[in-house]
Amino acid sequence: MKFPIYMDYHATTPVDPRVLEAMMPFFTEKFGNAASRNHPFGWEAEEAVEAARKQVADLIGANPKEIIFTSGATESNNLAIKGAAEMYREKGNHVITCVTEHKAVVDTCKKLEKLGLRVTYLPVQKDGRISLDDLRAAITDKTILITIMTANNEIGVLQPIAEIGAIAKEKGILFHTDAVQAVGKVPFDVTALKVDLASISGHKIYGPKGVGALYVRRRNPRVLLAEQISGGGHERGMRSGTLNVTGVVGLGKAAELCRLEMAKDTERLRTLRDRLSEALHGSLDEIYINGSMEHRLPHNLNISFAYVEGESLLMGINDVAVSSGSACTSASLEPSYVLKALGAGDDLAHSSIRFGLGRWSTDEEVDYVVDKLTKVVRRLREMSPLYEMVKEGVDLSKMQWVSH
Amino acid sequence: MAYSNKVVDHYENPRNVGSLPKDDANVGTGLVGAPECGDVMKLQVKVNPETGVIDDAKFKTFGCGSAIASSSLATEWLKGKTVDQALAIKNTDIVAELSLPPVKIHCSVLAEDAIKAAIADYKKKQDELKGAKPAAQHAQPSA
Numbered sequence: 081m082k083f084p085i086y087m088d089y090h091a092t093t094p095v096d097p098r099v100l101e102a103m104m105p106f107f108t109e110k111f112g113n114a115a116s117r118n119h120p121f122g123w124e125a126e127e128a129v130e131a132a133r134k135q136v137a138d139l140i141g142a143n144p145k146e147i148i149f150t151s152g153a154t155e156s157n158n159l160a161i162k163g164a165a166e167m168y169r170e171k172g173n174h175v176i177t178c179v180t181e182h183k184a185v186v187d188t189c190k191k192l193e194k195l196g197l198r199v200t201y202l203p204v205q206k207d208g209r210i211s212l213d214d215l216r217a218a219i220t221d222k223t224i225l226i227t228i229m230t231a232n233n234e235i236g237v238l239q240p241i242a243e244i245g246a247i248a249k250e251k252g253i254l255f256h257t258d259a260v261q262a263v264g265k266v267p268f269d270v271t272a273l274k275v276d277l278a279s280i281s282g283h284k285i286y287g288p289k290g291v292g293a294l295y296v297r298r299r300n301p302r303v304l305l306a307e308q309i310s311g312g313g314h315e316r317g318m319r320s321g322t323l324n325v326t327g328v329v330g331l332g333k334a335a336e337l338c339r340l341e342m343a344k345d346t347e348r349l350r351t352l353r354d355r356l357s358e359a360l361h362g363s364l365d366e367i368y369i370n371g372s373m374e375h376r377l378p379h380n381l382n383i384s385f386a387y388v389e390g391e392s393l394l395m396g397i398n399d400v401a402v403s404s405g406s407a408c409t410s411a412s413l414e415p416s417y418v419l420k421a422l423g424a425g426d427d428l429a430h431s432s433i434r435f436g437l438g439r440w441s442t443d444e445e446v447d448y449v450v451d452k453l454t455k456v457v458r459r460l461r462e463m464s465p466l467y468e469m470v471k472e473g474v475d476l477s478k479m480q481w482v483s484h
Numbered sequence: 485m486a487y488s489n490k491v492v493d494h495y496e497n498p499r500n501v502g503s504l505p506k507d508d509a510n511v512g513t514g515l516v517g518a519p520e521c522g523d524v525m526k527l528q529v530k531v532n533p534e535t536g537v538i539d540d541a542k543f544k545t546f547g548c549g550s551a552i553a554s555s556s557l558a559t560e561w562l563k564g565k566t567v568d569q570a571l572a573i574k575n576t577d578i579v580a581e582l583s584l585p586p587v588k589i590h591c592s593v594l595a596e597d598a599i600k601a602a603i604a605d606y607k608k609k610q611d612e613l614k615g616a617k618p619a620a621q622h623a624q625p626s627a
Binding site: 388391406427462463465476482 | 515523
């Protein structure tokens with residue numbers, strides 16, 4: 081086993097060696113600018129970019145012409161939301177999103193509010209999913225865009241995307257989804273899901289960092305976006321800037337591998353994730369899974385270990401890379417807003433760990449993590465005044481705490 | 485975030501973890517913080533009523549590594565100090581000793597609060613013992 085063990089595949093993934101191999105020539109001998117139309121260097125680069133466009137399109141059931149390359153999913157989200165809001169401003173001024181979206185969506189929506197648009201942030205239910213009734217109720221004749229993520233980055237919960245797509249279609253509203261955590265991991269088809277815009281990231285699917293894509297529907301309806309980066313008119317005028325050819329080639333190859341290996345990977349990871357969950361439940365009491373298990377990415381597990389604070393837990397398993405919703409692991413001193421939105425209580429948000437399994441996770445690693453975590457949780461509970469109080473029969477929710 | 489060696493040491497080998505009998509008149513208990521804030525400290529002192537010296541100190545903490553280290557260090561410092569000396573411990577002393585970064589200063593503040601709360605609890609118990617009990621009963625506010 082190699083240490084430290086990596087179980088944070090939602091944060092990023094290593095580049096698959098096959099992806100790197102595909103990219104290598106484009107750093108050196110095939111260095112052309114894909115926009116150079118009048119010599120072989122440019123043609124070669126352009127050909128590679130178009131092949132990658134097709135690879136990405138094939139993964140999500142799109143036409144290659146509907147793929148816009150960007151610097152990453154944060155840019156894709158910005159382009160989709162700001163670009164649509166600006167383009168369709170005359171049609172309406174209302175956007176619907178949800179409270180558990182990634183910051184790249186939430187903060188982009190906040191920016192729109194500053195510019196005078198109205199944004200509805202739908203709550204989520206206890207299982208982490210939005211209610212379709214809430215969505216229907218939020219729609220007005222001024223609604224121009226619905227943006228709801230496919231899979232959440234912390235709890236891995238899958239939103240009812242096909243149902244949202246159907247409602248958006250019925251009402252004639254554009255539907256964007258931040259599909260970063262889902263694409264390449266679970267089946268995602270833009271036609272079946274009736275998605276108009278979808279954000280994709282390279283480094284979440286074993287491709288390189290610094291490259292992403294935005295799917296922009298060309299038919300029924302033809303979606304137009306106001307460009308957010310102006311310049312030479314690359315990418316159908318929606319995103320100027322010389323293409324990151326090596327990155328694009330890597331993203332394409334990564335997408336192809338995901339398409340070919342998804343079924344096998346998904347099955348393996350689901351088994352591994354269930355092994356992790358069952359073993360933890362077998363060895364520890366009072367642990368709680370955050371979010372729906374039924375509608376969830378196969379490689380995600382997010383668990384709260386009651387009476388133990390997340391950062392102290394991470395400190396005890398410092399040879400394992402995972403992340404926590406605890407405030408102490410972030411600069412903001414606020415616990416995860418995603419977990420808070422589930423309504424489980426801030427104390428459980430502080431006690432959470434997110435496990436993200438991936439292409440190179442093994443049974444051996446899972447067993448090691450379970451063993452180590454069990455020891456650390458038991459040790460920290462012995463040290464926890466909350467655990468002691470509960471064992472003495474104190475109801476923590478009825479205590480008068482002195483907040484600070 | 486990298487932890488200082490001293491924080492790691494207190495986290496891995498916490499001093500004086502445990503509980504003292506909270507109904508003992510010579511034991512003062514401080515419980516500060518809140519679960520929803522991500523840290524709760526319980527700090528207890530056992531004082532020799534003859535000398536006013538803290539004979540024993542114990543803690544239990546729900547919190548990050550720096551919170552655990554701050555309370556562990558506090559119990560170490562408390563032992564052998566008089567009650568008045570204990571009240572002179574400042575959170576900045578803990579920050580300096582553990583090299584806490586700015587985002588962890590609240591952990592040291594909580595430890596100082598815990599010390600003050602434990603000693604206040606001890607003093608209250610002692611006052612009640614010294615015959616203040618009947619007086620307190622007669623001194624019921626009328627309004």
